[in-house]
Amino acid sequence: MTDASENHASGAGDKVAVVIVAAGRGARAGQENGPKQYQGIGSQAVIAHTLEIFLAHPRTGKVVVAIHADDHDLFQQAVGVNAERVSVVIGGATRQASVRLGLLALRSHAPMRVLIHDAVRPFVDADLIERTIAAIGEREGALPALPVADTLKRESATGVVEETVSRSGLHAAQTPQGFPFWPILAAHEKAHQLGKGDFTDDAAIAEWAHIPVKIVPGSPDNVKLTWARDIAMAHHRLSSERARFPDIRTGNGYDVHAFEPGDHVTLCGVAIPHGKKLSGHSDADVGLHALTDALLATCGAGDIGTHFPPSDPQWKGAASRIFVEHAAKLVRARGGRIANADITLICEAPRVGPHREAMTAALSQMLGISADRISIKATTNEKLGFVGREEGIAAIATASVVFPGEVPE
Ligand SMILES: Nc1ccn([C@@H]2O[C@H](COP(=O)(O)OP(=O)(O)OP(=O)(O)O)[C@@H](O)[C@H]2O)c(=O)n1
Numbered sequence: 531m532t533d534a535s536e537n538h539a540s541g542a543g544d545k546v547a548v549v550i551v552a553a554g555r556g557a558r559a560g561q562e563n564g565p566k567q568y569q570g571i572g573s574q575a576v577i578a579h580t581l582e583i584f585l586a587h588p589r590t591g592k593v594v595v596a597i598h599a600d601d602h603d604l605f606q607q608a609v610g611v612n613a614e615r616v617s618v619v620i621g622g623a624t625r626q627a628s629v630r631l632g633l634l635a636l637r638s639h640a641p642m643r644v645l646i647h648d649a650v651r652p653f654v655d656a657d658l659i660e661r662t663i664a665a666i667g668e669r670e671g672a673l674p675a676l677p678v679a680d681t682l683k684r685e686s687a688t689g690v691v692e693e694t695v696s697r698s699g700l701h702a703a704q705t706p707q708g709f710p711f712w713p714i715l716a717a718h719e720k721a722h723q724l725g726k727g728d729f730t731d732d733a734a735i736a737e738w739a740h741i742p743v744k745i746v747p748g749s750p751d752n753v754k755l756t757w758a759r760d761i762a763m764a765h766h767r768l769s770s771e772r773a774r775f776p777d778i779r780t781g782n783g784y785d786v787h788a789f790e791p792g793d794h795v796t797l798c799g800v801a802i803p804h805g806k807k808l809s810g811h812s813d814a815d816v817g818l819h820a821l822t823d824a825l826l827a828t829c830g831a832g833d834i835g836t837h838f839p840p841s842d843p844q845w846k847g848a849a850s851r852i853f854v855e856h857a858a859k860l861v862r863a864r865g866g867r868i869a870n871a872d873i874t875l876i877c878e879a880p881r882v883g884p885h886r887e888a889m890t891a892a893l894s895q896m897l898g899i900s901a902d903r904i905s906i907k908a909t910t911n912e913k914l915g916f917v918g919r920e921e922g923i924a925a926i927a928t929a930s931v932v933f934p935g936e937v938p939e
């Protein structure tokens with residue numbers, strides 16, 4: 531069985547192969563730390579964005595990436611390659627040469643159709659890929675392009691306008707350009723054999739080889755990163771997109787302490803005279819314990835017992851603000867910013883209202899956030915249950931923390 535018939539038997543023949551050219555040096559972008567396809571935009575390299583979109587598309591199959599011989603390490607760092615799906619070949623001295631080498635690498639897979647794309651067009655989208663694929667015929671290519679919007683001028687050798695060129699019917703060509711595989715490979719081979727190496731895109735080679743090419747609407751977003759400012763703008767664009775999915779996390783905590791004989795309770799950092807005290811290893815500040823758990827929960831850092839085991843004698847009688855400050859420090863060490871904290875104390879007595887302001891001030895200090903980001907509420911349990919019988923006090927707390935980066939997809 532040949533590779534081609536294997537493809538059909540498995541249904542893989544329906545999949546459209548992809549060549550991504552990434553062997554350029556990016557001279558016009560002039561980046562000091564490597565070619566433009568390896569520059570970081572948003573949270574990953576340009577080429578990683580591009581590959582991701584093609585690999586995620588349901589109609590694409592084998593992907594060949596043409597890279598420069600010097601870029602193996604850069605490529606490995608930028609892209610965690612799925613070796614089964616993605617092959618790497620060494621490209622050539624021109625874009626045209628790199629495309630040809632990519633196509634040659636696909637021969638054994640014998641795809642029916644191929645998309646050829648610039649690694650440095652990371653804003654290609656699934657709809658554009660889809661309409662390009664849909665327009666590929668048995669002997670017809672497909673080119674996404676946009677009508678030229680600006681008035682066109684030809685410049686003379688002396689830098690003055692020589693003529694105004696009609697823009698009627700003119701389009702700016704984009705990639706991916708789609709073709710029936712064997713005809714475009716044959717056209718590239720023929721151009722290579724005849725030493726014709728000055729085609730700037732594959733639609734031009736198709737045109738030269740008399741393969742008709744249908745124009746489909748391109749996308750204004752699908753820009754080619756050519757100059758340093760294009761890379762800066764791409765980075766800015768992805769960073770502001772990221773801001774739309776901020777990593778806001780919420781944690782909750784719950785705690786209960788029983789009463790025992792005594793003369794005051796400590797709630798949310800404030801000592802309140804009362805006919806009983808709360809029993810516990812530390813100062814038994816039920817509100818702060820709930821809040822500590824809520825803060826730790828925002829970064830999956832366990833609970834209060836993980837950090838301050840009751841078996842450890844050093845926490846005997848400790849002020850619970852130590853626990854809250856530890857949790858807040860841990861959140862901040864992970865880049866988190868505490869947005870707000872909300873504590874509800876559930877008790878029949880003492881009355882919390884008269885102490886709310888002092889509690890808020892104490893918490894504002896412990897957490898390093900303003901008082902308007904802190905809420906302390908109290909409710910009775912309507913005389914029901916252990917709280918209703920005044921056997922103890924319960925507390926629930928919620929904290930919201932904003933972490934750097936975005937919520938993963
Ligand atoms: N010998 C080459 C030249 C270009 N390309 C690829 O073709 C695409 C479009 O080319 P261009 O924007 O011109 O990239 P560079 O050649 O890298 O840029 P420059 O011309 O500024 O050096 C890029 O993904 C580039 O990596 C390639 O694979 N092999």
Ligand SMILES: C[C@](O)(CO)[C@H](O)COP(=O)(O)O
Binds near residue numbers: 648702
């Ligand atoms: C193929 C291409 O992206 C179509 O617009 C473009 O021609 C490639 O860039 P280059 O600057 O011409 O190499």
